[in-house]
Amino acid sequence: MSDVTPPAPRPEEVGRAGRFLFWAGIGLLVLWVLVPIWFLFVNALSAPSEVTSFPKRLWPSFDMASLQFFWNFQGVTRALWNSVKVAVLTMILSIGMGAPAGYALSRFDFPGKEFFRVLVIMTRAFPLPLLALPLAVMFIRTGLDDTVLGLALVHAMLALPFAVLITYSLFSGIPVELEEAAWTLGCTRFQAFVKVVLPLALPGIAASAVFAFVISWNEVFAAAVLTIENRTLTAFLLQSLNVSPLPLKFAGGAALVLPALIFIFAVRKYLFAMWGIANR
């Protein structure tokens, strides 16, 4: 009966089947990531009546009525503008404070260095958005409640640990010898930093600034707790969720997603360097 057993598949057949599975898997994963985003944009780019109709088409009609409705809705433009202001402020605050700290960590050995580094890493073990609760009271006392600056301060706290760790690894990647050469040629420490280190570090710093922008742009909880009149887009969308019609929700969602997509694309080169090193 031994001649009944099927012949073992030849190695190249196994290889071909394996390769097919491999690429099919990749295709599935890509679809898993992209199709939901596609659905959101189909909704955002269809007329409100199509958004609520059934069954849906899988292709948008490129009717701008939903987006127009969203744009003209009471408070939307203001919320968008607030989101931009808070995110820019967050970017400036977190890089402004984080980059000097990162530079100090990468260039000096001093007592307390390890303590500071561990401190910054430790902040990650805490749910930072919760900070908004006590700060709400503190801000009422200091007049920072419901202001763009107040919220930006909280978002800067979210972004600061990343800014410190990312700039730390960035500056560590620039050889000290370059700076030392500038000193021997008569540069002061500050001049050497501005003329030699900064140009080399600038793209990376810009990438981490974009990262800080995205952190602030996407943040929901603190924004919803700390703002009432000056709501950001996320806070606005969250608080009008149970009253707003579907087309508004989806157009708002698309407005949230689009800038994030562009920004992540802009920093894609740095994504892995930043996360990989900053997280060790």
Place this chain on the structure above:
Amino acid sequence: MPRALPYLLLLPASLFLLVFFFYPFGLVIVESLTRGGEWTTENFSRMTGHWKFSSAFWNTIWLTAIVVPVQLVMALVMASVVQKLKTGRSGLLYIFAIPLGISDLAAGLIWLAIFEQSGFLNSILHAMGVVDQPRLFLGYQSIWVIFLAVCLAEIWRATAIMMVIIVAGMGLIPKEYNEAAEVFGATRWQRFIKVTLPLLRPSLQTALILRILMAFEVFAVVVALGGTTLPVLMGETFQWQFQLQDRGVAAAYAMVILGLSVAFSLVVLRLLHVPKGARI
């Protein structure tokens, strides 16, 4: 001056951490333990006495317990696939990393587009002839569907963050280890289990801690998909702070989330402990 320089550079970031991290956390602890200016545990008993507390607590725990392991496996698969690729690597990485830039609120809205009554899931089921009428998925009669939708949205949104950390970590493992294992006849699976995974422990640590913390903070996804039908800890914190105007109980909730976060961070650190000498 040179000796003071590093401290001067660290000063802004340190002061900021002091005012916006340590001080508010002190405040929230005090707030959770006081009521009307007196030390008491009433906030906690009010919290645990409320009928939503235990479901909020267990929903959060179950979400974490289901979502995080699935994401860990998916992130490992994605990272391994990307590692093996020779062409199109950066393009695939960008696509996999896209959800990294998408806020939890937007992710909730994206999955709302799929699960709502006139949404894409119903449309697809209708086109396949499974249902004739659109079904209501996200109603309070079927909380488990909301739970499932939240799980899917969370898996979709936050796998990218683990994947990026793991890809960066895999990049740091010297090729020689794997090659040596191959020479000794280890299969691909054996190499993955016995070489890659153990060497990946520091990255796994970071990825798991970050991800578990984010899972305990789940909020906007749940609100977007189920309103308050599916209570979670962060959502209840928001409710008590805003709708019920009771900051004491909100602070008590914050303490629960904080406690869970710290406890699980310690567990992960302990489980995936890497001795100092064994690091690459």
